[in-house]
Amino acid sequence: MGTHFILVAIAIMALASTLASASDPSQLQDFCVAVNDSKSAVFVNGKFCNDPKLATANDFFYSGLLTPRNTSNPVGSTVTRVNVMQIPGLNTLGISLARIDFAPYGLNTPHIHPRGTEIFVALEGTLYVGFVTSNPDNRLFTMVLYPGDVFVFPQGLIHFEFNQEETNAVALSGFSSQDPGVITIAKAVFGSNPKISDDVLAKAFQVDKKVVDHLQAQFWWPSN
Template sequence: MASQILLLTTLLAITCSLVVAFEPSPLQDFYVANATSLVLRVNGLPCLESKLATAEHFFFSGLHIPRNTSNPVGGKVTPVNVAQIPGLNTLGISLARIDYAPMGVIQPHTHPRATEILTVLKGKLSVGFVTSSPENKLISKVLKKGDVFVFPVGLDHHQQNLGSETAIALSSLSSQNPEVYIISN
């Protein structure tokens, strides 16, 4: 009797761990954000019926356009998220173009919901992040064109153009809404 209870308990534990580890598939392929829809809300956004989706819901043009960096920090971020591409809703990704004036910075900030992968397209950048307690260690590197650096989710990080010419980077984020909190100016 004791062995049967042990066997039943073991099977139940295995079954429960499989259920907890299971990640269900989405109910449909995509949920295009649509401010005028009253039918369905996913991720807090009203959604278009999928049969009404077009290529325009999954498209953005303009990342090739240089941005104005004549501001106090000398940096400009051009986001491409669900606000620009409604088809990104529920897909868990976004990106941004970052333009840097000579010696321009993207001041220390954090994304509480996303890991960021930064790819340098032009110029030379000093980048880094600070690890969590207890060490609070700075991990930094100088990047040049074609280099890639990862900023783990939620950690304070920064970027600075080290060159005398403009620099450009592409930032990919693991959330449709990574949020950004500026640590300091």
């Protein structure tokens, strides 16, 4: 599988790079509050650039993506990110990669990537995937993927991947951002810090506050 895996990874990165647009750079963090005093500025929209003369080959290298990950967790999936945090040379290039391992019947729970479109390639197993469009239609688009199949999750839309089989599954994803970000829906809504008022959530979901309190008491696994 090694050579096939590498070729797929290269193809994904090439496809993801075509999603970049010639406009203002996308947000690479949740917010970037402007300040007038440059001396007090700590963060930028992305990463500070090192002197190009000091760059080495290791700044553009990552090893170990072929290694299967441990999926012994409540949702049965593990995401291995390869973004600017792992490869500093990706800074400003607008692409990144991830490996997703699924246990039998494992789920990459509903989530969004606020800063990037995702192109998803199934490598092993049978995966039921889908995304939901924005209001007011909230249309659900789904597909069952087999090895070699490709599916696209548009930027900012809720999506998921579920392993339908009794065997492990593996996929690779390319992103149109060096750091696409992730918001796991259940964890964000019921596991926020501090907690969202149960009055708010009870009214939003049209359920009793006891149901909300029960959900907020759970541990929400940040699988993606």
